[in-house]
Structures are given as C-alpha cells and as structure tokens.
Amino acid sequence: MSGLLDRATRGTRPAAHESYDAVASASAAVVIGAYSSSFGLASRLLAEPVRTHVRNVYALVRVADEIVDAPRPGAARGAQSAVLDELELETLAALESGHSSNLVVHAFARTARACDLRADLVRPFFASMRTDLDRRAHDDASFAAYVHGSAEVVGLMCLRAFLADDPDRERTYARCAPGAQRLGAAFQKVNFLRDLGEDADLLGRRYFPGIDPQRLTDAERDRLLDDIDADLHAAAGVVPLLPRGSRLAVCAAHDLFARLSERLRATPAAELTSRRVRVPTAGKLRVLGGAVVRRGRPRGATVRVRRFAG
DSSP, X not given: OHHHHHHHHTTOOOOHHHHHHHHHHHXXXXXXXXXXXXXXXXXXXXXXXXXXXXXXXXHHHHXXXXXXXXXOTTOOTTHHHHHHHHHHHHHHHHHHHSOOSSHHHHHHHHHHHHHTOOHHHHHHHHHHHHHHHHOOBOOHHHHHHHHIIIXXXXXXXXXXXXXXXXXXXXXXXXXXXXXXXXXXXXXXXXXXXXXXXXXXXXXXXXXXXXXXXXXXXXXXXXXXXHHHHHHHHHHHTTGGGSOHHHHHHHHHHHHHHHHHHHHHHTSOGGGTTTSOOXXXXXXXXXXXXXXXXXXXXXXXXXXXXXXXXX
C-alpha cells in the first residue's frame, strides 16, 4: 500500500491491477485489526513486505474460522459446510490463477505465489476447519491432526513469508520448520485453554482429549500448560535464526503467549470456564519492550543467533 501512496504523491497513476492488489491487502489488514488485537500489535514489528504477507495469511485463516464459529441465524443445515467448501475451492483456484473476486482470497493468493506457499499447506487447514463442523470431542489422534491443520501449517505459511528473500531459503526453512510448527501449536493450545468455557457451552466442542471443561482440575491445567510450555521452549530455539526483519515480531508474539501461559497457570482451573484470561494492554507493551531489549531473542532461546544481512 505504501508504494501506491508514494506514486500518488509523485503524480504517477498506478496500474488498475496494482490498485486492486492494494485494496485486497488493505481488506486483509481490516480483518486482522477487527479480530485480533494481540496479533495486530505484534505484526506491526514486521518489516515490509513480510508484514503484508503475514496479514494476508491470517486474514484468510480468520475468515474460515468465522465461517465455522459464527453461522448465520436461520441458516439451513449444511450451509456452513457449503460456504467453507466454496472458500477452499476459490482459494485453490486463486493459487493457480493469482486472482480472485474475493478480496481476502486475492490477497492470500498473491502472498502464496510470492512466497512459494502451496496447496499442501492449504488443504490441511481447510480439513481442520471442516472438522469443527461435525466433531464435538477429540481423541489423541484427531487432536494432533486438528492442531496440525489449524495451527502448525499456519506457522509454516508464515515461515514461508519470513524467508521469501532468503538466498538459502529451502535449507533455512527445513531448519526452522519444526520450531514454526511448535509455535503455531502453542498459540492454538493457549487459545483452547483461554476459550475452554465458550467452546464447550456455545459451540459444543471439547478440544483437549479426556478433559471435561466443567471438571477441570488444577493438575490437569498444569499438565496442559506443561505441554504448551514445551512447545514454546522448542520454538524459542529457532526464532533467532529468522531474518532480522521478522525476528522481533515473532519474539514478541512468542513472549506474549508465554505470558498468557503464566497467567493461565496462576488462574484457578475452576475459573477458566467463566472468564477469558488476558494480558492487559500495559502488559503487552512491556512484553514488546522486552523483545526489543533482547533484540528479538525470546525468553528461553538456547541457540546462537545466526546473522542475516536483511
């Protein structure tokens, strides 16, 4: 979007397709701003064009999530599934053509083509979204598959965006991919725990295998958080390997969710179904400040920083 503004100040008219591309990316930014204050705050630390690419990814993810979580009043049975199917088909088609009449899909497709983000990451995501329409409780296998499709592949999509200009992209991607998956999984599991009551009472879903939200014990809460903290610890080790323009934002997001984990552990298990644990705005700003002070090195990072020119 900034490129178009620069051209406007010089009196140069952008090509029609460039205007459409810019409007699509602006639409994606609106989606993120409306639905995710924490992510929106951390994403501001990303350098361009990575910031736009990551917003484009998250906007599509959020639209799909809203399709399954917020059905239209009075909609016929199967309407959500039909809309989700249509969105997936439109997204896969846009990966091939580079264009869509759906602005969010168009923005995502542009990012996918620029960052070598392929259908093998898109299909598992929509498979997990579809699971939300017909599965109410998970066993260990279905939970692992759901987290992979709904969160781990999103981490990999963002990693593709971070490394789009890396001259040794595939080698770095292979090295960082396990950590990106673990970070995506940690984010998802934290949100499952924060939304425990709403998911059960309003949506009729139980994500954690063997956990009854209404009878959650402190010991069960701690076991779930031990797993989350292990994911965060594993992810911290690869954040310093990211390019400089992405490292600070990912560190801030990592540390924000680590802080959420701490607050969840300090909250009695019986209260987790009745209130959503949050980090106050002042706390978020302290987390971001800490990430800046540590120069993008997350709490718990255990590897040496690999220097990047960009």
